[in-house]
Each structure stands twice: as structure tokens, then as C-alpha cells.
Amino acid sequence: MKWLLVAITVVATALSDLLQSYELKRAGEQSVSARGIARLAGMVVRRRYLILSIVCLAFSFFAFMALVQSQPLSFAVPASAASFILETIAAKLVLGEQVGKRRAAGTLLVLCGIVLLAR
Amino acid sequence: MDQAKTARTYLLVLLFIGLRGFGNLLLAYGTKRLPAVLGVHPAAYLQSILDPAVAAGIAMLIFSMFTRLALLSVADLSFVLPVTAVGYVLAAALGKVFLHEEVTAIRWLAACLIFSGVAVVGATPQNTTQEARAK
Secondary structure, three states, rough: OHHHHHHHHHHHHHHHHHHHHHHHHHHHHOOOOOHHHHHHHHHHHHHHHHHHEEEEEOOOOHHHHHHHHHHOHHHHHHHHHHHHHHHHHHHHHHHOOHHHHHHHHOOOOOOOHHHHHHO | OHHHHHHHHHHHHHHHHHHHHHHHHHHHHHHHHHOOOOOOOHHHHHHHHHHHHHHHHHHHHHHHHHHHHHHHHHHHHHHHHHHOHHHHHHHHHHHHHHHOOOOOOOHHHHHHHHHHHHHHHHOOOOOHHHHHHHO
């Protein structure tokens, strides 16, 4: 059960992040002032991809919530970070981001750290 | 990218990490004292929201979501992911301090790896698609 919850969390998180990144880059620079939050909230209920990303986020959230109830937080958080690889590859292939050697190396270092953190 | 934009991006990173870390902590604290097992009972999820710690955790996580949306509007996803990974170290530290979870020496090594990776990624351009989309 715990690995199913991890899998749901990972896939749903990756989909949600890709959709959000795509849509927010199109929308332009946003802020977290009161007006900025209101604007972002408006976008979340109006823009199709953001609505879909919130649905994915909800799946991810509830799966994660069930995971942290049964497992230590120090396992649940790093285990769900498997989405790192999936998302970095998709960011390059789908979003067209430039993932150079330095960024890839840094991401791998972070990933190794997260895996070690789960031990 | 000018210094003001860079500073603003890192301010959003810090705000997101703090909100996410403490939000997850409250969620973990709240859900661990619930009587029902979550996972297959939708009613149990709804009932869990009535717990003050769970409610506060959810509120912080919602605000962290808006902060992350703002962050994604100014930086690449492949930049945001590793840079915000400092949150995993914070989660382990909070788990140790507040939930008395074990943090071994190997986890401190993990924290060093994460900080090193963040430093390396932090030296790369934050937004590599802005110009392409503007065309």
C-alpha cells in the first residue's frame, strides 16, 4: 500500500508541476501580495491547464496525506521526491528548458541527497 | 536577469520552503493522532480537516502552492525543483525536533549533498525559456 501511495504521489505531482510551469510561463511574472494571490486564485479557476494541475495536485495531496499518516515524515517526503528525474526530463523535452551539464549535475547531487535522506 | 529579479526569486524560494516545511509538519502531527486510517475512506479525509493542526497545515500548504505558482512564473521548473529541495532537509530537521523522528549521521551527509546540489543549480540561469516564449 505504501508504494502505491508513493507512485500516485509521484506521477500526480509530476503532471501537476508540468502543467503549472507551462501555464505560468505563459501568464508572465506573478507576485504573492494580496492582489497577486487573488490574481493567481482567479487564474487557477479559469485556466484549463491550471484546473487540471489542481486536480492532479489533489490526488497527490491525499495520497501523500495517507502516506504521512502511516510512515515517518522523513521517509514520506524523500520517497515522493522520485518525481525529480521524471520532471527534469519532462522539463527539457516538453517545456523546452535548457538543462545543461551543471544543472543536471546539481540535480543529481540533490537527488542523491534525498535518497540518502530516506535511509 | 538583474539582481532585483534574482533576489525576488530567492525570496519566493525561502517563503515556499518555510510554508511547505511547517505545513507538512502540522499535517503529519495532525494526521498521526487521528483515530481513523486514511487511504480508502473519503469521509475520514473530510473529518481530518476538522483537526486544528491538519487545518492549519492545509492552510499553509495552500499558501505555499500560490507561492510556488509565482515562483514558476519567473523560474524554470528544472531550476525550482532542486533549489526548493532544501525543504527536504528542513522536513528531516523538523521531524527530529518536533516529532522525535531519528536523524542519523548519514542524513546529515544527505543534507550536505542537497545543499551542494542547490549551490550548483543556483549558479545556472533561472529562466531559460523566457526569451523563447517572448518571440
